[in-house]
Amino acid sequence: MMDADNRPFAIRHYSPAQLREALKRMYLIRRFEEGAEDSYTRGMIHGTMHLSIGQEASAMATCMELTDDDKITSNHRGHGHCIAKGADVGRMFAEFFGKETGYCHGRGGSMHIADVKTGNLGANGIVGGGLPIAVGAALSAKRLGKSDVTVCFFGDGANNEGAFHESLNIASVWKLPVIFVCENNGYGMSTSTARSTAVPHIAQRAAAYAMPGTTVDGNDFSAVSEALHIAIARARAGDGPSLVENLTYRWRGHSKSDRNRYRTKEEIEAWMAKDPIARFRAELIAHGVLDEAGADAIASQAVADVQKGIEFAKASAAPDLSEVTRYVYAEAAL
Amino acid sequence: MNVQSNPVTASDTNARVLSYAEAIREAMAIAMQADPTVILMGEDIGVYGGAFQVTLDLIDRFGPERVMDTPISELGGAGVAVGAALTGLKPIFEFQFSDFAMLAMEQIVNQAAKLRYMLGGEAAVPVVFRMPSGSGTGAAAQHSQSIEAWFGHVPGLKVLQPSTPEDAKGMLLAALADPDPVMIFEHKLLYKTKGHVPEGSYLTPIGKALVRRTGSDLTIVAGSIMLHRALEAAEKLATDGINVEVIDLRSIRPIDRDTILTSVRKTGKLLVVYEGVKAYGVGAEISAMVAESDAFDYLDAPILRLGAADAPVPYNPDLERASVPQVDTIEAAARRLVRREV
Ligand SMILES: Cc1ncc(C[n+]2csc(CCOP(=O)(O)OP(=O)(O)O)c2C)c(N)n1
Ligand SMILES: [Mg+2]
Numbered sequence: 001m002m003d004a005d006n007r008p009f010a011i012r013h014y015s016p017a018q019l020r021e022a023l024k025r026m027y028l029i030r031r032f033e034e035g036a037e038d039s040y041t042r043g044m045i046h047g048t049m050h051l052s053i054g055q056e057a058s059a060m061a062t063c064m065e066l067t068d069d070d071k072i073t074s075n076h077r078g079h080g081h082c083i084a085k086g087a088d089v090g091r092m093f094a095e096f097f098g099k100e101t102g103y104c105h106g107r108g109g110s111m112h113i114a115d116v117k118t119g120n121l122g123a124n125g126i127v128g129g130g131l132p133i134a135v136g137a138a139l140s141a142k143r144l145g146k147s148d149v150t151v152c153f154f155g156d157g158a159n160n161e162g163a164f165h166e167s168l169n170i171a172s173v174w175k176l177p178v179i180f181v182c183e184n185n186g187y188g189m190s191t192s193t194a195r196s197t198a199v200p201h202i203a204q205r206a207a208a209y210a211m212p213g214t215t216v217d218g219n220d221f222s223a224v225s226e227a228l229h230i231a232i233a234r235a236r237a238g239d240g241p242s243l244v245e246n247l248t249y250r251w252r253g254h255s256k257s258d259r260n261r262y263r264t265k266e267e268i269e270a271w272m273a274k275d276p277i278a279r280f281r282a283e284l285i286a287h288g289v290l291d292e293a294g295a296d297a298i299a300s301q302a303v304a305d306v307q308k309g310i311e312f313a314k315a316s317a318a319p320d321l322s323e324v325t326r327y328v329y330a331e332a333a334l
Numbered sequence: 335m336n337v338q339s340n341p342v343t344a345s346d347t348n349a350r351v352l353s354y355a356e357a358i359r360e361a362m363a364i365a366m367q368a369d370p371t372v373i374l375m376g377e378d379i380g381v382y383g384g385a386f387q388v389t390l391d392l393i394d395r396f397g398p399e400r401v402m403d404t405p406i407s408e409l410g411g412a413g414v415a416v417g418a419a420l421t422g423l424k425p426i427f428e429f430q431f432s433d434f435a436m437l438a439m440e441q442i443v444n445q446a447a448k449l450r451y452m453l454g455g456e457a458a459v460p461v462v463f464r465m466p467s468g469s470g471t472g473a474a475a476q477h478s479q480s481i482e483a484w485f486g487h488v489p490g491l492k493v494l495q496p497s498t499p500e501d502a503k504g505m506l507l508a509a510l511a512d513p514d515p516v517m518i519f520e521h522k523l524l525y526k527t528k529g530h531v532p533e534g535s536y537l538t539p540i541g542k543a544l545v546r547r548t549g550s551d552l553t554i555v556a557g558s559i560m561l562h563r564a565l566e567a568a569e570k571l572a573t574d575g576i577n578v579e580v581i582d583l584r585s586i587r588p589i590d591r592d593t594i595l596t597s598v599r600k601t602g603k604l605l606v607v608y609e610g611v612k613a614y615g616v617g618a619e620i621s622a623m624v625a626e627s628d629a630f631d632y633l634d635a636p637i638l639r640l641g642a643a644d645a646p647v648p649y650n651p652d653l654e655r656a657s658v659p660q661v662d663t664i665e666a667a668a669r670r671l672v673r674r675e676v
Contacts, residue, residue, distance in 0.1 A: 046649065046651045046654075047471060047472025047649065048471075048473060098650035098651060098652075098653075106648070106649060106650040107475075107648045107650065107653070108475070108649050109649030109650075111476070111477070112475070112476075125433075125473075125474065125477055126433075126434070126476055128406070129476075157405075157406040160406050160407045160410075161407060161408075162437075188377075189378045189406075191377070191378060191403050191405065191406075195403065196403075197405065258382075261382060318650060319652075321653065324643045324648060324656055324657050325643055325644050325645040328644065328645045328646070
């Protein structure tokens with residue numbers, strides 16, 4: 001919401017340095033994913049990947065008030081979450097290239113990207129897989145007497161898994177400090193929410209589990225950060241979980257094998273015109289947080305960071321083939 | 335691909351060439367044409383055509399009432415298929431990846447497999463589960479598993495593993511004709527492979543293994559993609575005068591005891607190759623079956639198993655490749671076995 005001077009929440013609430021860093025990380029997410037896409041085309045990345053281009057405000061604004069002690073669980077579309085939570089793009093590229101210096105030592109790849117040290121408990125190959133885990137992390141915080149919160153990222157498609165419903169119910173009855181963040185991009189793979197989900201908005205599901213549910217424009221950085229500010233405060237105060245639904249859109253196909261037969265060109269272009277990064281940048285300039293030159297400098301820095309990251313990853317060593325079974329169990333126990 | 339065709343249909347010499355995916359699609363279309371109670375259910379099987387394009391255009395031919403995109407709800411979706419099968423429909427339920435069947439274990443194992451028995455034979459669950467499986471696609475630990483042996487442990491289920499387009503079609507039609515729940519593990523790397531496929535409807539018998547290559551020195555039992563690797567290894571071994579008999583397992587439950595034991599009695603050596611984790615797998619069952627039979631007396635070397643490493647499937651492509659049997663590892667194991675260096 002705007003104040004009397006027409007300043008949105010984020011501009012009032014965060015310092016210019018924080019806002020500039022947020023813009024930087026949003027650019028970094030975009031350039032990272034473009035770099036990953038390009039590396040994939042060149043055959044440097046194996047398998048598949050799910051790009052979040054177009055959803056950067058949702059990832060970044062959600063993580064604004066999280067510290068490294070706060071946890072997130074992420075999903076298959078998790079590159080943005082990982083960078084927003086503070087990961088280093090060099091180690092991310094290294095993981096995508098299957099290198100030992102990668103966050104998962106080359107064992108996980110894009111779909112399992114994680115950075116446990118910055119509180120990212122991992123992307124997930126299983127739709128809905130992270131939901132109960134987030135509730136468990138919130139249980140730990142509560143029992144161990146910490147003020148940490150857990151943010152659980154998931155998609156609109158995941159809200160039809162049993163794990164979603166069981167997790168929200170448990171979190172509510174145990175009043176746990178977890179925020180369920182649904183990134184509703186309108187589709188689970190090819191299936192629209194209208195065809196898969198009995199309610200028009202995922203946030204309506206919150207009523208069934210007696211927690212607050214809010215739907216926001218997920219491409220509006222400020223709106224997302226405000227919704228999370230409220231939900232995080234509630235969680236830290238011990239008042240229990242919330243559900244926040246960020247309405248957004250993925251510009252790219254679901255994965256590398258999507259032929260886009262279920263969306264129109266017009267729909268995709270209409271959403272591309274609502275670029276969350278361009279919008280946030282314009283907002284920061286309009287409110288005097290930075291000028292065009294300052295924004296351009298931030299954008300170029302992201303390009304340089306990505307280039308450096310790719311170089312680091314390329315130069316890194318691959319895992320030793322004799323270590324296929326390493327990390328299956330704790331080393332000391334063997 | 336160098337695979338001897340199925341003697342049941344080998345007379346059909348003018349058979350067309352189709353891919354494994356096309357053969358499965360053709361089976362579904364034939365069944366849907368012939369029987370209005372056959373329906374397809376699964377995630378993104380409609381306009382998307384399925385994650386591996388197996389259902390491709392079936393929605394255009396049969397409409398969304400019969401080619402049903404489910405929400406991302408494996409437990410619910412598979413369970414609805416079980417309930418529909420119990421009451422007059424014949425659903426073919428596609429798990430997008432076989433790994434996701436773990437979200438539906440309750441309905442598969444506690445319900446579908448047991449209903450007929452628990453109800454004293456008064457009920458039937460003629461459901462078919464399609465299970466795209468296996469490694470080699472870089473999809474890492476949660477999208478690359480080979481879990482067929484898990485279901486071999488469940489009485490009430492039938493578990494199949496086609497290695498050729500011809501069998502992929504015939505097994506799906508046989509599964510539909512079968513009054514009990516059948517799970518068909520389709521290998522993702524085989525979808526684009528081609529082979530002769532007879533026209534029209536035919537049933538590949540459930541529970542029958544097939545000798546794909548005859549030999550006298552050693553028996554290799556392998557299914558799915560491992561059959562092809564075993565055949566390739568056998569060709570190489572043949573150049574050194576080692577004659578390998580290669581059996582396509584095809585059916586994990588029921589298992590074709592006779593074909594395997596007959597071969598072992600002839601060759602006296604057995605190597606079982608499978609993509610699932612070696613421990614507690616298909617190889618354990620087959621080895622024990624031989625050890626418990628008269629064929630044991632014919633063995634002149636220990637039985638060998640080759641399976642996946644004792645780890646989840648890794649992402650890195652070289653690690654991934656190293657984690658499951660390949661042509662060279664099969665060849666090396668066979669050589670050790672004939673030299674009795676085990
Ligand atoms: C249990 C399970 N079912 C299905 C899939 C295949 N799959 C991966 S992502 C996806 C769509 C998820 O949609 P949503 O939750 O809306 O996230 P989005 O991809 O839109 O970001 C599907 C069906 C999976 N990985 N896990
Ligand atoms: Mg979605």
